[in-house]
Amino acid sequence: MSDSDCDEEAFHDASEDIARPEAMDLPCAIDEAKLAMDLFMNNKFDEARTLIRPWARTSMYHALGHGTFQFLEAVLTFEPQHIEAASESLEQSVEVCNRYRKKTTVYESIGKIMKKTNYDALSEEEIHAELCYAECLLLRAVLTFVEDENLISFVKGGLRMRSCLNAYKECWNILKNKNWEDCKHKPHFESGVRMGVGAYNLLISMLPARIMKLLEFIGFSGNRETGLKQLSIGCGLRGSLRQILCAMVLLGFHLFVLYVLGYGDGDLELAEVIIQDQLSVFPNGVWYNFFKARLEYVKGHVNEAIEWYMKAWTSQSEWVQFHHLCYWELMWAHCIKQDWCSARDFADLLLQESRWSRTIYGYQKASFMCMMRDKLVGDQNEELVQLFRDIPGWKQRIAGKSIPMEKFAVKKCERFFAQGNKLVLPAVELLYLWNGFKVLGKQPELIRPLLHLVEKTMKLLEKERAQDNNFFVDNRCLLLLLKGMCHKYLGNFSDAERLFQELFSCEKELVADHYLVPYATYELGTLYWSKNDLNLATVTLENAKNNYKGYALESRLHFRIHSALADLRSFRKSDSPTESSNSNVMDNNSNSPF
Structure with a gap:
């Protein structure tokens, strides 16, 4: 089988009549891994697993493939048993890959310090084993990151990257220093190195500054531009085994992270190019239909996004967990349209079918029901009240820690009863916290109806002030934040700034929603950036980072602040001719990405 055999029908036929080899050498392993990848991208999930599983304990590429499938199931479900199974599978994959790696004696290790390593002495099997080993370690580390968003988990995951980092450094040295003249599998190796180095740099670069300082102290560093460049190079290695993976990491970063x-x-233009290219190869593949839907969503083309999400949802039934991703996206798409009924229905599907976080799904469903309170009939009001009673009991602990958004939801359930069985625009508050305004802001016709809803609610709140003495300031400040966000994305910067400042003036009167002030400070900082006042933007963002502690969803905001400050620094460098000419993101082969 040649590396260029990408015809969809050929892969389907091969999956039915493939002649399995009695022994699995490196060329056969790469061919089968490539076949499994194409089966997977064509929604043939079980066939891909069946192809990989028999050799998972003896072949490095089959071990990596098996671990990868287990990893994907874990991150799609977030269920503890799947995370545990993926962890065990990846440990086994690490052991298999390690068998084929070059064994270095103590004498040789000391010799490495004294003289340059002869990478030409490595066999192709040994260099691919080093890469597969690094990839398994990377997946194992990422599994720690996705468990929850607590800072401790990110530190733990970062520490697990140490051995992964060393393996990728070795792979990078092999790529740059080996004579590849007679190595026909170089594109497969190179795309894997580019993918790993790129993903590593992106992961590290997204961490908040306080974690970065700790990781840099123990030898870690990451650069976003380096990561994106390496992934783009890998994405351009057509026909290589990891080219598709490079494309998916790029899309995940640009469209989700x-x-x-x-x-x-x-980079939506780049995302469009990648998606159209991959849809030409996998027109019915669930992954690229889903990415296409997400692309339309982040552009603010909500109706088009819903059509593509529906196509992705119905394109396969083997991997039910993938349906949950579609439900999640469809829920927010309908929320943006203020179609509370449809949003509630998708939240209910998640509540019934997915066990990732019943607390979050339940609170989302309850929030959408609150938005349509005047349309609830019969037992629906009782269902709503019972839902708010049940949600706290569903709160879970992962690795001994509570999920921050679950803690937020439980506090809001307490608030519901404390306010006489009501909340103020809870679904819009959630939309804000999940960064939905970045999508709303693309289309003014989506923002204006929301602004009208917020203003209408503010008038009602003023009328009911006497009935809501305890939390009146909190509710009013939430509405000030939401109204300020609407004006910010409509380009009414003066009105937005005035509303944020009015919120700050009420800081000492807040009873529960202390997160509103640091979040509004962050929004004000990015508003100053939009006005091109870079100094004030930097000062305000630093203020949001350093002057507030112990509020709800603090880690989430610190990620956004870190990203904004990093982008602001890059923006200033690109504006400075001197710094721009001196900046060098791996412009030549001698530079290291680590």
Whole structure:
């Protein structure tokens, strides 16, 4: 099988009649790994697993593939048993890969310090084993990151990257120093090195400054531009085994990570090119239909996004967990349209089918029901009240820690009863916390109806002030933040700044929602950036980072502040001719990405 055999029908036929080898050498292993990848991208998940599983304990590429499938199931479900199974599988994969790596004696290790390593002496099997070993270690470390968003987990995950980092450094040295003249599998190795180095740099670069300082002290550093450049190079190695993975990491970063934890927009033009290219190969593949939907969503094309999400949802039924990703996205798409009924229905599907966080799903469903309170009939009001009673009992602990958003939801349930069975625009508050305003801001026709809703609610709150003495200031400050966000994205910067400042004046009167002040400070800082007042933007963002502690969802905001400050520094460098000419993100082969 040649590396260029990418025809979809050929892979389907091969999956039915493939002649399995009696022994698994490196060329056969790479061919089968590539076949499994294409089966997977064509929604043939079980066939891909079946192809990989028999050799998972003896072949490095099959071991890596098996661990990767287990890893994907874990991150799609977030269920403890799947995370545990993935962890065990990846440990086994590490052991298999380690068998094929070059064994270095103590004498040889000392010799490395004294003289340059002869990488030409390594066999192809040994260099690919080093790469597969590094990839397994990377997946194992990422598994720690995705368990929850507490700072301790990120430190733990960062420490697990140590051995992974060393393996990738060795792979990088091999790529740059080996004579590849007679190595026909170089593109497969190179795309893997580019993918790992790129993903590593992106992961480290997204961590907040206080974690970065700790990790830099023990030898870690990461650069976003380096990561993106390496992934782009890997994405351009057509026909290579990890080319698709490079593309998926780039899309995940530009379409998801930056919109949840970051400040700026992703590179949507690049995302469009990658998606169209991959859809031409996998037109019915669930992954790229899903990425296409997400691309339309972040552009603010909500109706088009819903159509693509529905296509992705219905394109396969083997991997039910993937449906949950579609439900999540469809829920927010309908929320943006203020279609509370549809949003509630998708939240209910998540509540019934997914066990990632019943507390979060339940609170989302309850929030959407609160938004349509005047349309609830019969037992629906009783269902709503019972839902708020049940949500706290579903709170879970992962690795001994509570999930921050679950803690937030439980506090809001207490607030619901303390306020006489009501909350103020809880679904819009959630939309803000999940960074939904970045999507709303792309289309003024989506913002204006929301602004009208917030202003209407403010008038009602004033009328009911006497009935809501304890939390009136908190509720009013939430509405000031939401109204300020609407004006910010409509370009009414003066009105937005006035509303944020009015919120700050009430800081000492807040009873429960202390998170509103640091979050509004962050929004004011990015507003100053929009006005091109870079000095004031920096001061305000630093103020948001350093002057507030112990509020709800603090880690989430610190990720956004870190991203904004990093982007601001990059923006200033690009504006400075001197610094721009001196900046060098791996412009030549001698520079190291570590």
